[in-house]
Amino acid sequence: MYAGVMKDNVTTRLILENVSHDYGSLAVLRNLNLAVMHGEFLVLVGPSGCGKTTLLNILSGYIKPVSGNVQINGIIRTVYQQDGLFPWLTVAENISMSLRDVKDKSLREKEVKELIALIHLEGFENHYPHQLSGGMRQRVELARVLAGDSDILLMDEPFSALDYQTRLRMRYELVRLLSKRKRTVVFVTHDIEEAAQLADRVLVLADRPAHISKELKIEAARPRNPTDDAVIEATKTILGELGLHSSVIKEL
Numbered sequence: 307m308y309a310g311v312m313k314d315n316v317t318t319r320l321i322l323e324n325v326s327h328d329y330g331s332l333a334v335l336r337n338l339n340l341a342v343m344h345g346e347f348l349v350l351v352g353p354s355g356c357g358k359t360t361l362l363n364i365l366s367g368y369i370k371p372v373s374g375n376v377q378i379n380g381i382i383r384t385v386y387q388q389d390g391l392f393p394w395l396t397v398a399e400n401i402s403m404s405l406r407d408v409k410d411k412s413l414r415e416k417e418v419k420e421l422i423a424l425i426h427l428e429g430f431e432n433h434y435p436h437q438l439s440g441g442m443r444q445r446v447e448l449a450r451v452l453a454g455d456s457d458i459l460l461m462d463e464p465f466s467a468l469d470y471q472t473r474l475r476m477r478y479e480l481v482r483l484l485s486k487r488k489r490t491v492v493f494v495t496h497d498i499e500e501a502a503q504l505a506d507r508v509l510v511l512a513d514r515p516a517h518i519s520k521e522l523k524i525e526a527a528r529p530r531n532p533t534d535d536a537v538i539e540a541t542k543t544i545l546g547e548l549g550l551h552s553s554v555i556k557e558l
């Protein structure tokens with residue numbers, strides 16, 4: 307487990323060994339083995355209800371699996387589908403909440419200002435979440451989790467509540483922010499195109515009890531478009547792995 311100060315030469319951020327989990331009689335995860343490398347962008351895809359959120363909660367240490375080992379090397383921040391902003395705090399105050407440990411007030415203010423500039427929300431510092439669009443709120447959410455020191459972002463379908471165009475913009479936004487503030491990312495989605503556009507590596511989870519049915523590395527440069535050959539190719543491979551070939555879809 308994470309213990310105090312990390313060394314910079316960490317190569318593996320998260321390790322699961324033979325992890326299985328069930329909720330009573332419902333077997334959810336079966337014998338998962340997984341290593342997430344430092345700096346990697348790992349995407350988990352799988353059908354709804356297959357155990358993706360459970361797996362993320364195990365990776366964060368929030369759930370202790372019924373069996374197996376979990377090793378966490380670093381400080382984790384988590385992003386959910388619905389933003390985790392406090393509705394009674396302004397944009398600046400929400401971001402500042404992540405910096406409570408920074409005692410120097412002027413340092414804290416400088417960091418908040420820098421992050422607001424980074425997400426292009428200058429002028430909205432004193433707005434409350436309800437005064438922002440869904441996309442703007444998720445940008446504040448990204449600033450909130452990128453504020454201060456952390457090593458690992460766990461993201462659970464962070465863009466799935468947004469409309470398609472906003473979702474596309476958020477993918478670019480995330481890639482851009484990570485180029486400025488490097489993090490190891492585990493990103494859960496049921497959106498296959500999103501997986502193909504963002505990932506260094508995609509793990510396809512088979513239905514319950516979930517296990518890894520396919521691993522796919524995508525080495526194309528970033529930022530990627532949904533229409534890039536590498537992204538389309540990866541999308542096809544993942545669809546095939548999920549049993550959603552075009553021939554199958556015609557029969558549905």
Ligand SMILES: Nc1ncnc2c1ncn2[C@@H]1O[C@H](COP(=O)(O)OP(=O)(O)O)[C@@H](O)[C@H]1O
Nearest residue numbers: 329332334352353354355356357358359360361
């Ligand atoms: N706390 C819980 N208690 C009982 N069953 C749960 C609990 N959380 C999730 N489940 C069940 O476990 C399965 C996997 O859930 P989840 O990890 O949320 O899947 P996903 O995120 O892939 O949609 C689902 O069938 C869900 O109903």
Ligand SMILES: [Mg+2]
Nearest residue numbers: 358359360462
């Ligand atoms: Mg889920």
